[in-house]
Amino acid sequence: MNNRYKITFAYDGTKFAGFQKQPKQRTVEGTLTHIVNKMAQKSGRQIAIYGSGRTDAGVHALGQVAHFDFPYELSEESMLKGLNSMCPLDIEILKVQRVNDDFHARYDVTGKKYLYRLDLGQFTDPFKRNYTAHWRFPVDFGRIKLAIQDYVGTHDFSSFVASGAKDGSRVRTVFSVKANWDKDANEIQLEFYGDGFMYNQIRIMVGVLMEIGQGKRPIHDIKRLIKVRDRNEARLTMPANGLYLKRVFYPGDDPKHSVRKHHLDDQN
Amino acid sequence: MNNRYKITFAYDGTKFAGFQKQPKQRTVEGTLTHIVNKMAQKSGRQIAIYGSGRTDAGVHALGQVAHFDFPYELSEESMLKGLNSMCPLDIEILKVQRVNDDFHARYDVTGKKYLYRLDLGQFTDPFKRNYTAHWRFPVDFGRIKLAIQDYVGTHDFSSFVASGAKDGSRVRTVFSVKANWDKDANEIQLEFYGDGFMYNQIRIMVGVLMEIGQGKRPIHDIKRLIKVRDRNEARLTMPANGLYLKRVFYPGDDPKHSVRKHHLDDQN
Known part of the structure; x- marks a missing residue:
């Protein structure tokens, strides 16, 4: 059973080598993936983050969106606080929403x-x-x-x-x-x-x-x-x-x- | 003969170890002293910068003031452009004024x-x-x-x-x-x-x-x-x-x- 979360977040792109995960680079996707997996460590499951799309190095976001499936059922408020408590200061989670399993942060972009x-x-x-x-x-x-x-x-x-x-x-x-x-x-x-x-x-x-x-x-x-x-x-x-x-x-x-x-x- | 300049400047204090010059630290005073001396290199004279006062590490300025004596006579506009062309992006010279030799950026503060x-x-x-x-x-x-x-x-x-x-x-x-x-x-x-x-x-x-x-x-x-x-x-x-x-x-x-x-x- 999945608990799918849609997150809306802001970041200061200055110190990121862009959104997309890359080996040995500090990226937004890499940072969030690390955090979510840390939060779900005990489940033994590997969690992937799906962003709405990439942003280049130095580009900022006021409302980027991603989704992921979490092994535990957390309230939106708990997930918001949990993520923010682990985020570095140049990322802020603005909103967390529980969404249906068919929601996809990338494929559903209009x-x-x-x-x-x-x-x-x-x-x-x-x-x-x-x-x-x-x-x-x-x-x-x-x-x-x-x-x-x-x-x-x-x-x-x-x-x-x-x-x-x-x-x-x-x-x-x-x-x-x-x-x-x-x-x-x-x-x-x-x-x-x-x-x-x-x-x-x-x-x-x-x-x-x-x-x-x-x-x-x-x-x-x-x-x-x-x-x-x-x-x-x-x-x-x-x-x-x-x-x-x-x-x-x-x-x-x-x-x-x-x-x-x-x-x-x-x-x- | 002195050409005394009063400069008004802004800085983002984030990456400075404060205003005051310190060995092996990146400071605002140290950076400006380096720049002014570079501009006057050929004169063989050592130029000191006198700030209105210190600011701590991380503290910003929207209108800090300093004065210095320059061996050459430059127009205010040329000095403004010259300094800004050498300043790092976290310092901006906002204003340059020629002042009398008795002006002192620190002693004259009201x-x-x-x-x-x-x-x-x-x-x-x-x-x-x-x-x-x-x-x-x-x-x-x-x-x-x-x-x-x-x-x-x-x-x-x-x-x-x-x-x-x-x-x-x-x-x-x-x-x-x-x-x-x-x-x-x-x-x-x-x-x-x-x-x-x-x-x-x-x-x-x-x-x-x-x-x-x-x-x-x-x-x-x-x-x-x-x-x-x-x-x-x-x-x-x-x-x-x-x-x-x-x-x-x-x-x-x-x-x-x-x-x-x-x-x-x-x-x-």
Whole structure:
């Protein structure tokens, strides 16, 4: 008999070599796997963690999701406290839910939301160095506001995918893109919501947007990039430290977009 | 002939063994001294940095001040860019001013303002672990608001000084204390402005305030603590990572408090 738990958690990606377990590296998956197995030590069972998808080294999460099967029946509250008491300070379990045995953190994904933060200060802000990209060039926010809409919709994003990405279709649907200029924080914040993102896709999309804001590209260059399907055209990959996995969506979370699309997600 | 520069700078204290230069330790003063001497290498002169005062390991600064004499005449803008180009990412020079030869970053201090941040979340927030103290107990903010006023004024703060502090008068003047409950950030922020603070004084003052908020001390216990002049009564020293040196004041900065009081400042 299984007790399946869905956990929602945040992490500061600074000191992790990404989400995915790797030998001899400190990863989020590796850390959580170790903790859960420690908690279930006496059962003699090996427990695997299934994340919603990977994130790259340095990328943060505000709401990553994973599931696992636990040999003992623990209340959600006990599991929450138990996990947090063992987590290092750069991971926090935000929520624990008992779920049916057919729930799968990866296969059931219907969408993902990412946030990208850019600090506009002249020099690097010591308190933001790990939490924002630093954009030190002039930027016309009005141009960015106009350009973001060109990402929305179902497109072939071949121009926006890292060369190392998996084979397969490069067609993805972006449900929405929002741009916010937070003047108090002196930051531009970009939010991407879609059915799945490929390796480095968001970091490349942000690079193009910023070059449009800088005036180095025409306002509607994204339309052209989508057509040409050529990675060399998009140039810049923005740094990992500005990127946050904000939320993972599952059936029912957003009635407008409730189709399982896990096969489309290879992002980080 | 001297070219004296006053610099205002921020630092993330997480990875520094405090402000003050120490052999074989990474300190803010040591780092800046190294940079300034590197910039003036060809002059063959040894340049010393004079800070407004020390901060402890882990304590941050939003507006620390120092001065130094430079063998070459550089514009404020060039000095700002030159220093920042050599600073590690956890130090940022915010402002450079040419000042008269009689300006002294330490002797001319008329007051200091500190900020203390407490995160109220149930578990440690991974993004705040180095930037706030974590207060996980219930707290009645109304009690804190009432209690803070008891610190204001000229008092003997013997109950609020670390055992390792220098000898001398423990009389200090607190000009103001402000308490803010930032509900969005789920934080309590406390701001202390005074003519000088002794070693650990603010971290001890915050500990007392939080115990008042928690109901473990009567609302006006600060009045009693001031009277008894006994360090053992104050107990808690709050962690360094919630503390920020926010601003250093010099004659003219605040017309209401313009008397030089550097000899009163031994804080961090």
